[in-house]
Amino acid sequence: MGSQGYRRGTKGPRKDFQRPRALKRKREEEDLEALAQRVANFDPKSAPPPENFVDLPLCQATQDGLAASHFKILTTIQSRTIPLALQGADILGAAKTGSGKTLAFLVPVLENLYRKRWTEYDGLGALILSPTRELAIQIFEVLRKVGRNHTFSAGLVIGGKSLQEERERLGRMNILVATPGRMLQHMDQTAELDIGNLQMLILDEADRIMDMGFKQTIDALLEHLPRDRQTLMFSATQTKKVSDLARLNLKDPEFVSVHEAADSATPTSLQQNYVVTPLADKLDTLWSFIRANVKKKILVFLSSGKQVRFVYEAFRHLQPGIPLLHLHGRQKQTARVEITTKYSNSKYVCLFSTDVAARGLDFPAVDWVVQVDCPEDADTYIHRVGRTARFEHDGRAVLFLDPSEEDGMLNALAKKKVSLEKINVRQKKMQQTIRNQLQNMCFKDPELKYLGQKAFISYVRSVHVQKDKETFNLKKLDLEAFAASLGLPGAPRVKFVKGEDAKAKKNAPRQLLAALESSSEESDAEGEARSKQKRNGGVRTKYDRMFERRNQDVLAEHYTKLIEDDQDDNGSDNDGERIKAENKAAPSDEVDDFLSVKRRFVAGDSDLDQDSDSDSSSAKGNSDSRASLELKTIKLSTNPDAPALKIDSHRREKLLASKKKLLKYRGRGAHLTFDSDSDTPKDKKAYRDESEFTAAEEERRAFLEREAERAREADAVDKEIAKGKRREKKEKRKERERQQQQQQRMESTRDGDVEGDGVQLVPYEGDLDVDAEDDGPLRLHSSAEPEPKPKRQRKWFQDSPSTSDNDDEYHNREKKKTKRPKKNKRGTTAQQHQQPQTLEDLEALATGLLATAG
Incomplete structure (x- = not known):
């Protein structure tokens, strides 16, 4: 019976492996549709606002992340802003410090991107901007905890890190937490960053980001971002300026102010006080306060980074009994992260900081916030004290105020619904002043003294630039006493402090002519x-x-020497003095005359009011008046066509002080020309006129002759120079050869081998001729070097002579010429392959062989 079914070799029905994946996709789509429907049906302005996160229309991944991070109960700002943000509305949220504003914008970011199925291929979906690096790091950590179950890619973009590493990752990011400066740099330089599809823009601490410090950066950022986006702005002190809202292109924004109707802008669990202390006593008061609270967690705010460094270094040497840390914007990013982490994890510690730590940072269990320097405005005060008493915890804050700052600061805080209680410092618990110790440390440590000087200058500068002059009045501060409290021997000079007095002196009217009468x-x-x-x-x-410029004629000494004044015959180079002297000799007019010639005098004449005692001078007055009139003129220009200035009254005298009116008396200036031959200018007369030139061919011939003559003269000079160089070179060569010969002669004399007139020793070669023996003594005294006799060639079987005095030297020469023959196996010396030529050679060979055999 054949079995029914499939044929052998064929497979059964193919299983649908894609079906579970399709079912999962379908289920996700249904969940997304249901979630979108829940968000659309949710009423953000319902009478009973939601109290827990589970009451909000959130996806399961976000709910699990919130539960794992122990976020269950909604705060007021969260319950009112999250439903609006989920529906895509633009929000301006304002709430007290420590009220949970971070989750109020992080949850909508995750939910909106999740409902839109955002992936890494869609580009950047949400951008969160923070004014400080520390706050950006804190936001990023919360985002990682809450969004741990999502598949989004998030990044942190802040200064102080490698720009290249950030560029490599930015192209795949969906959510970015950044500071404005570094984000703008990436928008301008990183090509992989795609921001064309940006869905959400979040500004944390929006009032700080929108102020003048970040104005240009934010404006440049907004130019890169698309306009059809959702914008969320959160801060403890929210801005309502129409200009700021217009810059952000907000569309019907919802302003949510949770504590607008509250009695105070600060948390109710915060106890706020202020102490009136002079500027010079602030460090002593701070030292006593720290010594009295060593078992507390303290945060101290100062106005500048230089002050933070000085106070930290000074107190570290004094050892108050509590760990000290310092934080300011000049530190490297790794150091800033390490300090904030250490401060958060410590139980008893004191941190000196600038306003870098004033906004948004969540330091756990801060007991005291001490503001040594007065904040610039009420908003800064609210953010500073917001580092303590966070989320229904208790906290205390104290503000040190100079007597000149008290009224202005209290009035500004009262307008922001901030009330402070005045307290006094107990003198019994006031520790001994540290002024003497600081002076001693500054004297011994120049670096600490330098830090103190910089701290003084930075504080004065911070007070000087404040806009609220009612609160910050630099003239009411005792700067000398403040410098002494820092341990400095005197107050450093600050340029802009005395600049106002110098400016007033500069703009004050000046006397035009000091020699005039009163x-x-x-x-x-x-x-x-x-x-x-x-x-x-x-x-x-x-x-x-x-x-109208003044003192243009007051020149330096080297400029004054360039001015050549015309001197008169008596050697006087001042026309005014000459005319004045001649005018004194002129007679005065007679008083009794009914008609008289108008008196003419020189400017600045001290004898104007003196009458002549002599009656005879009146007779000479008319005759000498013309002469005096001719002398009372000043020639201001060497140009003969320029008119002369006649000074016959005080009104004419004032013309000397007006450059504009003296121009017509100075005439036209001379036309000077500079050429390449000399540095001195030449006038027009120094050059030949065109009429003086002859025919062009004659001028050319004359020019060629002059140039040829100049070339011959130059050639003769060059030849003389070359001849002298050759002569000098020849003399140097002869001198060098002479020195070499002398040195060789000295060396040969020392070795016993004298060249020229000395004795020359040769090895003994057998019987010498009688003539050679007779010539031996002659060679010792001969000045002329005789021809050397040919040496007798040594045979191949002869050994080197041993009786010669020059035996060692002979052996050395022979070793250099030829190598020693190798020995054979029998121990005999292998003779050179030289055939005997004579009978004597054969006899010698036979004798040698017999001796070897024997």
Whole structure:
């Protein structure tokens, strides 16, 4: 019976492996549709607001992340803003410090991107901006905890880290937590960053980001971002400026202020006090406060990083009995993260910080917030004290105020619904002043003294730049006493403090002519005042400002020497003094005459009011008046066509102080030309006129002759120089050869081998001729070197001579010429392959062989 079914070799029905995946996708789509329907049906303005996170229309991944992070109960700001943000509304949220604003925008970010099925291929979906690095790190840590079950990729972009490493990862990020400066840098330089599909923009501490410090950066960032986005802004002190809202392109924003109707802008569990202490006593008060609270967690705010460094280093040397830390913006990012982590994990510690730690940072269990320097405004005060008494915990804050700062600061805080209670320092618990100890440390440690000087300057600068002059009045502060409290021998000079006095002196009216009489000075001052009024009433051009310049004729010494004044016959180079002296000799007019010639005098004449005692001088007055009139003129220009200035009254005398009116008396300037041959300028007369030139061919011939003559002269000079160089070179070569010969002669004399006139020793070669023996003594005294006789060639079987005095030297020469023959197996010396040529050679060979055999 054949079995029914499938044929052998064929497979059964193929299983649908894609079906579970399709079912999962379908189930996810259904969940997303149901979640979107729940969000749409949720009423954000329902009468009983939700109290728990489970009451909100959130996905299961977000619910699990919140539960794992122990977030269950909603705060007021969260219950009112999260439903609105889930529906895509723009929000301006304001709430007290420590009220949970971070989750109020992180939960909508995760939910909105989840409902839109955002992946890494869609680009950047949400951008969260923070004013400080520490706050950005804190937001990123909370995002990691809450979104642990989501598949989004999140990144942290802050300064102080490697830019290249951030570039490599930014292209795959869905959520970014960043500071404005570094984010703008990536938008300009990172090509992989895709922000065209940005869905949400979140500004934490929005009032700080939107102020003047980040204005240009935020404006540049907004130009890169798309306009159809959702914007969320959160802060403890929210901005309502129309200009800020217009810059962000908000669409019907919802302003949610949780504690707007509250009696105080700060948490109710925060106890706030202030102490009135002079500026010079603030460090002593701070030292006593720290010594009295060594079992507390303290956060101390100062106005500048230089002050933070100085106070930290000084107190670290004094050892108050509590761990000390310091935080400011000049530190490296790794050090800042390490300090914030150490401060958060410590139980008893004191942290000196600038306003870097004033906003958003959640330090657990801070007992005291001490503000040594007065904050710049009430908002800064609210953010500073917000580091304690967070989320229904208790906390205390104290503010040190100078007597000049008390009224202005209290009025500003009262407008923000902040009330402070005044307390006094108990003198019994006041520790001994540390001023002497600081002076001793600054004297011994120059670096600490330098830090103190920088701290003083930075504090004065911070007070000077404040806009609220009612609260911050630099003139009411005792800067000398403050410098002494820092341990400095004196107050350092600050340029901008004395700049106001210097500016007033610079703008004060100056006397035009110091040599004038008191009456003329008064009239000049009045005239200057009147002219000033006229100028203020009319339009002043640049020419007016140019001619109103003062002291343009006061030159340095090297410029004064360039001015050549014409001297008169008596050696006087001042025309005014010469005319004045001649005018004194002129007679005065007669008083009794009914008609008289108008008196003419020189400017600044001290004898104007003196009458002549001599009656005879009146007779000479008319005759000498013409001569005096001719002498009372000043020639201001060497140009003969320029008119002369006649000074015959005080009004004419005032022309000397006006450059604009003296221009017509100076005439036209001379036309000077600079050439490449000399540095001194030449006038027009120094150059030949065109009429003086002859024909072009003659000028060319004359020019060639002059150039040829100049070339011959230069050639002769060059030849003389070359001849001298050759002569010098030849003399140097001869001198060098002479020295070499002398040195060789000295060496040969020392070795016993004298070249030239000395004795030359040769090895003994057998019987010498009688003539050679007779010539031996002659060789010792001969000045001329005789021809050396040919040496007798040594045979191949002869050994080197041993009787010679020069035996060692002979052996050395022979070793250099030839190598020693190798020995054979029998121990005999292998003779060179040289055939005997004579009978004597054969006999010698036979004798050697017999001796070897024997």
